[in-house]
Amino acid sequence: MDMVLNNIEELVxxxxxxxxxxxxxxxxxxxFLSDDVAPHLEHYKPMFQxxxxxxxxxxxxxxxxxxxxxxxxxxxSVAAVAVLMLGIFIPNWNSGPKTLADYTPEExxxxxxxxxxxxxxxxxxxxx
Numbered sequence: 613m614d615m616v617l618n619n620i621e622e623l624v625x626x627x628x629x630x631x632x633x634x635x636x637x638x639x640x641x642x643x644f645l646s647d648d649v650a651p652h653l654e655h656y657k658p659m660f661q662x663x664x665x666x667x668x669x670x671x672x673x674x675x676x677x678x679x680x681x682x683x684x685x686x687x688x689s690v691a692a693v694a695v696l697m698l699g700i701f702i703p704n705w706n707s708g709p710k711t712l713a714d715y716t717p718e719e720x721x722x723x724x725x726x727x728x729x730x731x732x733x734x735x736x737x738x739x740x
Contacts, residue, residue, distance in 0.1 A: 617650055689733050
């Protein structure tokens with residue numbers, strides 16, 4: 613028994629210095645999970661029982677996917693459309709409906725560029 617206890621004490625010392633092999637750690641676990649632990653080594657017993665229990669546990673919590681980025685892009689595109697619509701309709705509120713031909717060539721070009729940019733954003737959001 614003294615030989616086994618001396619061996620365990622040496623292994624505990626090596627374990628505390630992070631010098632044990634996996635086989636030696638298995639010996640320590642087996643010793644501390646038995647009912648025959650020396651009184652002066654009892655304080656190590658809960659640690660090795662914890663390691664055994666934690667090995668049995670599996671992580672089962674659902675990990676939510678981060679979708680905030682997609683929602684941000686959706687809101688940016690909605691805001692861009694709203695600003696564009698306000699920019700078109702508010703200055704001409706009382707003048708009645710206008711067609712694209714009623715605008716200057718510069719305004720028509722800006723409108724078409726904005727429309728292409730919004731289409732590109734929409735396409736990228738749909739792919740995402």
